[in-house]
Amino acid sequence: MRILIVTDAWKPQVNGVVTTLERLAESLARMGVETEFLTPEGFRTVPLPGYGEIRIALATPAQVARRIDAAGADRVHIATEGPLGLMARRACLAAGRPFTTSYHTRFPEFLRARLPVPEAWTYRWLRRFHNAGxxxxxxxxxxxxxxxxxxxxxxxxxxRGVDMSQFHPEHRVDLGLARPVFLCVGRVAVEKNLPAFLDLDLPGTKVVVGDGPALPQLKARYPQVVFMGQRRGAELAAVFASADVFVFPSRTDTFGNVIIEALASGTPVAAFPVTGPRDILGGGGGVLGDDLRQAALDALAVPREAARERARAYDWGECASRFLIHVKRAALDHAAKRSAT
Structure with missing residues (x-):
C-alpha cells in the first residue's frame, strides 16, 4: 500500500506535527506500507508572519492536483489546514477521491491570541474543511x-507514540543548576502560555528549552530563568531526563508530545486539567491542577518509575496500526456511499 500525506508543516520546523508524521512514516515502513509526503519542499515559499522558520508554499491548485496524481497513492491523508491542505482537499473532492484529515492544532485559539477574530468564525471554517473528508x-x-x-x-x-529508548532515565546528567529543576520544552510563543509557568514562585531553577518569536521578550522579562534555546537528539533527551518536574502550561495544545517524552524520561509532569494533559495524565505519571504551582510542587513526590511506566501506553507501532485502520475504513465508507447513490 502507498499513502500520500499532505502537510504544510515540515522540516526544518520542530514541532509535534512534524515529529508525529516522521515517526508515523517510519512505523508504516516497518509494516510494509510506503509513505510519500507532499510538503512545501519543491515549491516557492514565503515565511509565515511572526514565525520566520515556518514557510508557506506558493503552489497553485493545478500543481497540487498533478502532484497527487503523480504519487499514485492508494490513500490520501491531509494533515494540515494550510494552503497545501486546502488545495489537496479541493483536488480530492473534484476527482471524487476519498481522503482523511487530522486535527492537530487549535487554530481558533491561536488566531484569537493575535487578532480579534471570533473563535466561532474559525471553527465554522475548520468544520467545513474537515467534514468534507x-x-x-x-x-x-x-x-x-x-x-x-x-x-x-x-x-x-x-x-501518539514515544521512543522509549531515545527518551530514557539513563540519560540523566548533572545540569549544574540548583535543584529542583522545573522544565518546559516547546515553541516559545504566545499560544504556549509560558508566563503561567515563568511567573510561578518555585524553589530551585526554571528551565525553558525551545525557540520562537517570544524568546527575546521572555528572556528580558525573566532574567532568572535559564533559556537553553533549541535542543535536539541526545542533548534534548538529557535535559528531559535531568529535570525533576516537567511543567506544561499550555491550555490549547491538542495533545502535547513533549508530555510523553518527559514521562518516558522518568520525569513527572505538572499541567492544567485540560485536553491533552487530562487524557495522558489521567492514568498517572503526574499531577493536574488549576493551581499550577501546587501541581508542580506535588509532582516532585511522583515516583520517576511511575512516570516512565505511564509512557509505555504510547507506542509508535500502535499509532501506525490505528492510522492504517482509519484510512482503510474511510476508503471503504467512501466506496459504500458512492455505490448507494
Whole structure:
C-alpha cells in the first residue's frame, strides 16, 4: 500500500506535527506500507508572519492536483489546514477521491491570541474543511468529545507514540543548576502560555528549552530563568531526563508530545486539567491542577518509575496500526456511499 500525506508543516520546523508524521512514516515502513509526503519542499515559499522558520508554499491548485496524481497513492491523508491542505482537499473532492484529515492544532485559539477574530468564525471554517473528508483523526477522547459538540463529524481516535529508548532515565546528567529543576520544552510563543509557568514562585531553577518569536521578550522579562534555546537528539533527551518536574502550561495544545517524552524520561509532569494533559495524565505519571504551582510542587513526590511506566501506553507501532485502520475504513465508507447513490 502507498499513502500520500499532505502537510504544510515540515522540516526544518520542530514541532509535534512534524515529529508525529516522521515517526508515523517510519512505523508504516516497518509494516510494509510506503509513505510519500507532499510538503512545501519543491515549491516557492514565503515565511509565515511572526514565525520566520515556518514557510508557506506558493503552489497553485493545478500543481497540487498533478502532484497527487503523480504519487499514485492508494490513500490520501491531509494533515494540515494550510494552503497545501486546502488545495489537496479541493483536488480530492473534484476527482471524487476519498481522503482523511487530522486535527492537530487549535487554530481558533491561536488566531484569537493575535487578532480579534471570533473563535466561532474559525471553527465554522475548520468544520467545513474537515467534514468534507471521510474521517477526521484526533489524538484524545476529550478532544473528540469537544469537537463533536462543535459539529465536527466522522471523528476517529488516533493517539501518539514515544521512543522509549531515545527518551530514557539513563540519560540523566548533572545540569549544574540548583535543584529542583522545573522544565518546559516547546515553541516559545504566545499560544504556549509560558508566563503561567515563568511567573510561578518555585524553589530551585526554571528551565525553558525551545525557540520562537517570544524568546527575546521572555528572556528580558525573566532574567532568572535559564533559556537553553533549541535542543535536539541526545542533548534534548538529557535535559528531559535531568529535570525533576516537567511543567506544561499550555491550555490549547491538542495533545502535547513533549508530555510523553518527559514521562518516558522518568520525569513527572505538572499541567492544567485540560485536553491533552487530562487524557495522558489521567492514568498517572503526574499531577493536574488549576493551581499550577501546587501541581508542580506535588509532582516532585511522583515516583520517576511511575512516570516512565505511564509512557509505555504510547507506542509508535500502535499509532501506525490505528492510522492504517482509519484510512482503510474511510476508503471503504467512501466506496459504500458512492455505490448507494
Amino acid at each position: 471521510n474521517a477526521m483523526l484526533v489524538a484524545t477522547p476529550s478532544l473528540a468529545e469537544e469537537l463533536s459538540g462543535r459539529g465536527f463529524a466522522n471523528i476517529r481516535l488516533w493517539s
